[in-house]
Amino acid sequence: SAVISQKPSRDICQRGTSLTIQCQVDSQVTMMFWYRQQPGQSLTLIATANQGSEATYESGFVIDKFPISRPNLTFSTLTVSNMSPEDSSIYLCSATGQGATDTQYFGPGTRLTVL
Amino acid sequence: KQEVTQIPAALSVPEGENLVLNCSFTDSAIYNLQWFRQDPGKGLTSLLLIQSSQREQTSGRLNASLDKSSGRSTLYIAASQPGDSATYLCAVGDGGSQGNLIFGKGTKLSVKP
Numbered sequence: 001s002a003v004i005s006q007k008p009s010r011d012i013c014q015r016g017t018s019l020t021i022q023c024q025v026d027s028q029v030t031m032m033f034w035y036r037q038q039p040g041q042s043l044t045l046i047a048t049a050n051q052g053s054e055a056t057y058e059s060g061f062v063i064d065k066f067p068i069s070r071p072n073l074t075f076s077t078l079t080v081s082n083m084s085p086e087d088s089s090i091y092l093c094s095a096t097g098q099g100a101t102d103t104q105y106f107g108p109g110t111r112l113t114v115l
Numbered sequence: 116k117q118e119v120t121q122i123p124a125a126l127s128v129p130e131g132e133n134l135v136l137n138c139s140f141t142d143s144a145i146y147n148l149q150w151f152r153q154d155p156g157k158g159l160t161s162l163l164l165i166q167s168s169q170r171e172q173t174s175g176r177l178n179a180s181l182d183k184s185s186g187r188s189t190l191y192i193a194a195s196q197p198g199d200s201a202t203y204l205c206a207v208g209d210g211g212s213q214g215n216l217i218f219g220k221g222t223k224l225s226v227k228p
Contacts, residue, residue, distance in 0.1 A: 042218040092158060106159035
């Protein structure tokens with residue numbers, strides 16, 4: 001199994017600013033993902049964080065709004081740029097060792113409120 | 116496009132009851148199905164992972180079944196306890212994005228002492 005930590009755990013931000021969320025895994029993993037959970041909704045995949053290359057974004061999510069880095073096999077960041085109240089959500093990082101067939105482990109999430 | 120539905124949305128039971136949570140999905144071409152629990156203010160805890168070739172998985176008081184052909188999975192919780200109170204999420208891995216999970220909206224379970 002993998003233990004995943006995220007920082008910050010929560011934040012309150014002003015409209016128009018940006019926030020970078022960090023995700024740290026305690027072991028080397030193949031795949032890392034970023035999900036969003038809007039209030040009252042389930043989780044939606046934002047992007048797959050690729051080590052050493054650009055992230056792969058899902059439909060409806062763009063790099064300018066959600067730039068992602070993954071400099072090594074255990075660490076990734078997600079930035080929420082030029083925030084608006086609609087970005088208020090829980091952002092979760094996940095990781096898996098084998099990709100499509102392996103258990104996905106999730107971090108505790110970052111609760112973001114945009115005023 | 117894969118869609119995952121969970122019924123019921125909420126469930127309240129007295130302690131000790133056995134219960135079943137349901138999950139259905141529209142596209143049977145899945146790699147696996149995973150059940151999670153989410154506690155308020157916390158992340159997701161993986162409960163059970165069923166590969167597409169498997170019919171069920173068991174862990175302690177939990178048993179999950181998978182019927183790919185009918186697009187259904189159930190999570191059976193035996194002898195429920197107040198500590199089981201949480202939101203239970205079903206997610207299918209459809210192979211997209213090399214591991215992308217498609218989530219249902221969850222069943223919020225409350226077990227009364």
